[in-house]
Each structure stands twice: as C-alpha cells, then as structure tokens.
Amino acid sequence: MTYTSEYPIFYVTVDAVVLTLVHEQMCALVVRRGSEPYKGAWALPGGFVEPDETLEQAARRELDEETAVPGVTRLEQLAAYGDPERDPRGRIVSVAWMAVVPSGPKVEGGSDASSAQWRPVTRLLDEEHLAFDHRQILADAVERTRSRLECTSLATAFLDEEFTVADLRRVYEVVWGAQLDPGNFHRKVTGAGFIEPTGANVQRGPGRPAAVYRHVPGADELNPPLTRSALR
Amino acid sequence: MTYTSEYPIFYVTVDAVVLTLVHEQMCALVVRRGSEPYKGAWALPGGFVEPDETLEQAARRELDEETAVPGVTRLEQLAAYGDPERDPRGRIVSVAWMAVVPSGPKVEGGSDASSAQWRPVTRLLDEEHLAFDHRQILADAVERTRSRLECTSLATAFLDEEFTVADLRRVYEVVWGAQLDPGNFHRKVTGAGFIEPTGANVQRGPGRPAAVYRHVPGADELNPPLTRSALR
DNA sequence: TAAATAGTGTCTATCAGACAGTATTAT
DNA sequence: ATAATACTGTCTGATAGACACTATTTA
Numbered sequence: 232m233t234y235t236s237e238y239p240i241f242y243v244t245v246d247a248v249v250l251t252l253v254h255e256q257m258c259a260l261v262v263r264r265g266s267e268p269y270k271g272a273w274a275l276p277g278g279f280v281e282p283d284e285t286l287e288q289a290a291r292r293e294l295d296e297e298t299a300v301p302g303v304t305r306l307e308q309l310a311a312y313g314d315p316e317r318d319p320r321g322r323i324v325s326v327a328w329m330a331v332v333p334s335g336p337k338v339e340g341g342s343d344a345s346s347a348q349w350r351p352v353t354r355l356l357d358e359e360h361l362a363f364d365h366r367q368i369l370a371d372a373v374e375r376t377r378s379r380l381e382c383t384s385l386a387t388a389f390l391d392e393e394f395t396v397a398d399l400r401r402v403y404e405v406v407w408g409a410q411l412d413p414g415n416f417h418r419k420v421t422g423a424g425f426i427e428p429t430g431a432n433v434q435r436g437p438g439r440p441a442a443v444y445r446h447v448p449g450a451d452e453l454n455p456p457l458t459r460s461a462l463r
Numbered sequence: 464m465t466y467t468s469e470y471p472i473f474y475v476t477v478d479a480v481v482l483t484l485v486h487e488q489m490c491a492l493v494v495r496r497g498s499e500p501y502k503g504a505w506a507l508p509g510g511f512v513e514p515d516e517t518l519e520q521a522a523r524r525e526l527d528e529e530t531a532v533p534g535v536t537r538l539e540q541l542a543a544y545g546d547p548e549r550d551p552r553g554r555i556v557s558v559a560w561m562a563v564v565p566s567g568p569k570v571e572g573g574s575d576a577s578s579a580q581w582r583p584v585t586r587l588l589d590e591e592h593l594a595f596d597h598r599q600i601l602a603d604a605v606e607r608t609r610s611r612l613e614c615t616s617l618a619t620a621f622l623d624e625e626f627t628v629a630d631l632r633r634v635y636e637v638v639w640g641a642q643l644d645p646g647n648f649h650r651k652v653t654g655a656g657f658i659e660p661t662g663a664n665v666q667r668g669p670g671r672p673a674a675v676y677r678h679v680p681g682a683d684e685l686n687p688p689l690t691r692s693a694l695r
Numbered sequence: 696t697a698a699a700t701a702g703t704g705t706c707t708a709t710c711a712g713a714c715a716g717t718a719t720t721a722t
Numbered sequence: 723a724t725a726a727t728a729c730t731g732t733c734t735g736a737t738a739g740a741c742a743c744t745a746t747t748t749a
Binding site (some may be wrong): 627671 | 726727728729731
C-alpha cells in the first residue's frame with residue numbers, strides 16, 4: 232500500500248526508557264538492532280506509531296512486542312526528539328517515554344528484537360554506543376528520574392509491593408549516587424505519608440528485623456520534598 | 464508537489480504558548496483561525512514543521528510569521544500531543560513549546576493570521592473555546608510556569624531588563640494567584656543570587672524609591688527554591 | 696561475646712513566616 | 723501630617739543534618 236501527501240513525509244515513532252535496579256546498579260532496557268542503520272548497536276525499545284493508537288498506547292505496544300517486560304504501570308512522557316539529522320532513514324520525530332519497574336524481571340525475547348537486555352546506565356552513557364540520539368534520551372530520562380525522587384513517590388516503583396525502609400534507601404542511594412544517613416532517612420520517609428507499614432517484619436542477614444512497608448495508593452506527591460542534599 | 468510513503472501519513476506540527484503579564488493578568492498569545500476546522504476560534508500560534516528545520520526552529524518561525532512577537536529568547540519544550548482524534552484533518556502530532564516575554568509587546572498582524580492577540584489565561588481556560596486540544600496545552604504550560612517560578616529565574620522573563628523587587632513580587636503574585644509578604648519576599652529574593660542591583664533607584668507613585676535590579680546572566684537555577692507556600 | 700542492621704532521641708544551625716519598626720517619598 | 727511603599731530587624735516554630743543511643747538479630 233502506498234500513501235500520498237501534499238506535505239513532506241514525517242514519520243512518528245515512540246521510544247521507551249525502562250529503568251530498574253540490578254545488583255545495586257541502575258539499568259536500562261535496551262535491544263540489539265537487527266537491521267541498518269546502527270545494526271548490532273544497542274537501542275531503546277521503540278518503533279512506529281500506528282494510525283489509530285495514542286502515543287502512550289504505541290509505547291506500551293512496542294514494549295510488549297520487543298521486550299515483553301512486565302511491571303510497567305505508569306508511563307511518563309519525557310520529550311519529543313525531532314532533529315532533522317537524527318535518523319538517516321528520513322525525517323523521524325520520536326516521542327520518548329519512561330517507566331520504572333521492580334528489580335529483576337526477565338525480558339529476553341519478544342518477537343521483534345533478537346535480544347532485550349538490562350544494561351547499566353553508566354556503561355550505556357559512558358562507554359557503549361547507542362543508536363540514533365538514544366544516548367541523549369537516556370540521559371534525559373535519568374535526570375528526570377533523579378529529580379522525581381525528590382518530590383514524588385517514584386522510588387517505590389523500583390521495588391516490589393512490599394519492601395523495607397532500607398530497600399527504599401538503597402534506591403535513593405543508587406539513583407542519586409550518594410550515601411544517605413540511615414537514621415535521618417528513616418524518620419523522613421516514614422513521616423512523609425507515602426508509605427505505610429503492613430505490620431509484618433522481615434529478617435535478612437544479621438541485625439534487627441525490619442518492618443515491611445507498602446506504597447500508599449494515590450500518595451504520589453511529596454511535600455515537603457526529600458531534599459537531595461541529605462548526604463552523609 | 465506530492466509525496467508518497469509506504470507507511471501511514473503523519474503530520475508534525477508545533478504550537479507555542481507565549482505568556483506575558485498585561486494589567487496584572489497572565490495572558491497568552493492566541494490567533495483567530497481563518498479556516499476550517501475551528502474557523503473563527505482562538506488557537507495557539509503554530510503550524511507544520513518543514514523538512515529541514517528542527518522542532519524549535521519551526522516554533523520560532525511560526526511565532527514570527529503568525530504573531531511577530533518580540534522578546535522570545537528561550538523556548539522550552541512542553542510535551543508532544545498526539546491523540547488520534549485531536550485534529551479532524553488527519554493524524555497530526557504536535558510538539559508544544561512555551562516562552563515568557565516582558566509585558567506589553569505589540570503583536571497584531573503578521574502575515575499568516577489575521578489577528579494575534581493577548582488574552583487572559585483565565586478566560587481562555589474557563590470561558591472561551593480554544594481550537595483542537597489547545598486548552599489542555601495551555602493548562603499544561605501554565606502549570607509548568609507556576610512550578611518553574613519555584614526553582615528557576617523564569618519570573619524575570621516576564622519583566623524588562625531592569626526591574627524592582629516589587630515588580631518581581633507582582634509576577635509571583637499573579638502567576639501563583641496568591642499574596643506574598645513584601646518583607647519576607649524581599650529578603651529571600653535578594654539573597655537568592657539570581658538578581659543583582661544596578662545601583663539606580665526609581666520612584667513610582669508615593670513611597671520610598673525602590674532599588675533597580677537586573678537578572679544575573681547564567682543564574683537560572685534557584686536553590687534553595689522559593690517555596691510556593693510563602694503566602695500571607 | 697562482637698558485629699551488624701533497625702529504629703529513636705537529641706542537639707544545633709538554619710530558615711520560613713509573622714509582624715513590628717525604620718526610611719523615604721507623594722499629596 | 724498622613725498615607726503609601728521600600729526595606730530591615732526580630733521573634734518563633736519547624737526542620738535538616740550530625741550523631742549518640744537503644745533494640746534485636748546472626749555468627
């Protein structure tokens with residue numbers, strides 16, 4: 232089938248940055264490109280928007296098809312990237328989305344991409360070569376995530392439904408790349424209103440058992456915010 | 464000229480929200496639509512992106528062509544809007560931008576639109592009908608502006624190069640819709656590091672003359688932020 | 696026992712907000 | 723003089739961060 236237009240042809244794609252924690256490292260979901268351009272390079276999952284779907288639906292569909300990653304609840308729109316030179320195949324404007332999922336889901340496979348994989352964000356940004364302008368998109372997503380931890384409950388999205396205060400602290404420490412004072416963090420986060428105790432306790436390694444918490448549904452705004460300067 | 468494609472046709476447009484203060488009211492720049500759809504309704508200035516320009520260049524060009532508004536320095540990308548039903552003419556994804564300009568520039572005319580005009584944001588949002596999904600875009604831009612006042616020097620963009628602390632306070636009061644304590648505001652804002660005194664004083668009406676300030680170039684981040692809860 | 700983690704108490708410096716007080720002008 | 727605006731001083735309550743202390747477990 233061929234389409235015609237009296238205006239220049241633009242293509243619209245979506246790309247998704249999905250972040251999680253693997254072994255105390257922030258990792259992003261990437262796929263190997265199986266065709267030119269950038270064949271063999273890592274790329275963010277994404278693809279062309281179809282005529283009758285919203286941009287968000289397109290991002291979800293591409294994530295399902297290329298990575299089959301579970302746990303994607305909220306997708307947040309990041310930005311549109313539309314430099315004329317960003318894709319050698321033509322004029323392609325991409326709308327980028329980001330999501331955060333709990334640690335460790337299996338992602339290999341999916342029909343479109345030969346291999347989807349979690350890779351540390353630091354390596355993707357500093358050492359490896361990402362296709363197109365995906366390095367910029369990833370960097371923007373990471374920065375957005377860092378600031379979202381200050382004023383929203385996004386940190387809980389890195390964790391399973393039940394978690395301890397220490398689990399949550401590790402999320403902040405990894406994402407912000409800073410050590411936090413355990414005592415002060417505990418007081419602040421339990422008083423911020425976005426997590427509530429389940430009543431249960433868990434024991435992991437030596438030390439006093441920790442209370443188990445869950446995210447309070449709907450409590451997504453944090454004020455006052457958790458300041459990023461709570462360093463040790 | 465006719466273009467052909469084997470993929471469905473998408474069009475990409477840009478829309479711009481330009482905000483300013485007129486008579487103590489936040490106003491947005493809108494144009495009357497001269498053709499269907501939504502003929503005669505107010506719309507945000509914008510139009511189709513051309514093949515060889517960036518999205519930001521397209522936004523600037525459309526602003527020049529449709530409104531000839533001066534004073535647009537920084538354009539900040541807001542979001543992409545791509546609902547399949549948002550435009551009856553076809554599948555059009557629009558990338559929205561926002562800018563803030565000093566009060567009072569003349570804008571009537573321009574070649575494309577019969578009349579560009581400043582209209583109060585409250586009326587556009589609450590009473591009048593904006594074309595397409597421009598009401599949502601405008602609402603998003605206003606909310607973004609409100610939060611940008613907390614942690615950036617954006618408020619100075621509403622003012623001319625030289626201004627008083629009272630001028631700046633009026634910007635915050637109008638945008639946030641709240642009264643601020645003059646004394647506390649003065650201390651906070653002069654200590655925040657993003658404005659500096661020129662040495663001159665001005666007299667407007669009764670009262671002690673006010674010192675004149677200017678924006679410190681490059682000082683765009685505010686920390687600690689000016690909290691929005693500095694109400695009286 | 697020592698070591699490790701969980702959680703609480705407490706002190707201090709800082710800061711937001713309330714509000715009073717001083718300075719300088721127009722009318 | 724009076725009113726109005728531009729600042730500046732001061733008090734109070736809240737909070738961030740440092741750090742000590744208690745509680746509960748493993749090894």
